[in-house]
Amino acid sequence: MKHPTNKYFFLGGLDLEMYEIENLVLQCGCVCYNASLKWDNAFLSNYSQELKRHSEKPGNIIYGVELKEDIPVPDNYVKIDHHNEYSNRRSSLEQVAEILNVDLTRYQKLVAANDVGYIPAMLNMGATIEEIESIRTADRCAQGVSAEDESLAEQAIQENLTQVKELIVVHAFSSTFSPICDRLYPYEALLIYTESEFTYYGNRVKDLKEMFSAEILQRKIYYGGNDGYCGAASGCYTQEEIINLVTKIKKLYETI
Helix, strand or coil, rough: CCCCEEEEEEEECCHHHHHHHHHHHCCCCCCCCCCCCCCCCEEEEHHHHHHHHHHHCCCCCEECCCCCCCCCCCCCCEEEEHHHHHHCCCHHHHHHHHCCCCCCCHHHHHHHHHHHHHHHHHHHHCHHHHHHHHHHHHHHHHHCCHHHHHHHHHHHHHHHHEECEEEEEECCCCCHHHHHHHHHHHCCCCEEEEEEEEEEEECCCCHHHHHHHHHHHCEEEHHHCCCCCEECCCCCCCHHHHHHHHHHHHHHHHHC
């Protein structure tokens, strides 16, 4: 079914979900802009010219998918996201499917589940081990994970893994964390960091949201996911500040 071409979709940081959103939009005959952005540079301003062109025509609808609005948005702009204050929403892929009035395939539903709730969410859908491995491999590829990143993940696990009760801590050699997550799953809590960023995955995100409430308001720390993740992107903190944040999270588990 073809849809009116007055719907314009602008894509944020690339991962498997974003690729499936692009496929879905194009299959439905709508216009999709993909600037091959990553999470840390997914700013709406990357599409300034296209945004201006399509927002001036009456009847057009602009959809920004997981983009940080660093410029004023037009009146016909609709934000699609499921992170931070939007974490109570369904996945971005499901939101787009609803806008386009199409049903997702089982594969697409697994992609959406993976993006919101990682492996536990796929297991809840009854995914097989083969399906999970396929989705996780495809997601890492979509994120641009290289063979070197995979190798560095194994090296970090072997050389830089420590544990504070149920919290596993890994000092990574690469800013790509997904190969470490996938290799260590299942875990109750995992903290991965470099000199410039960190991400926590686990069962105490609520505690971290309270601990870092000021930083979240300042957009220095993000959070989301059903099973939970919380972290700081590269460039938000100095090396010393990152170490201090990691230490705070460790102390949270030391007091259990």
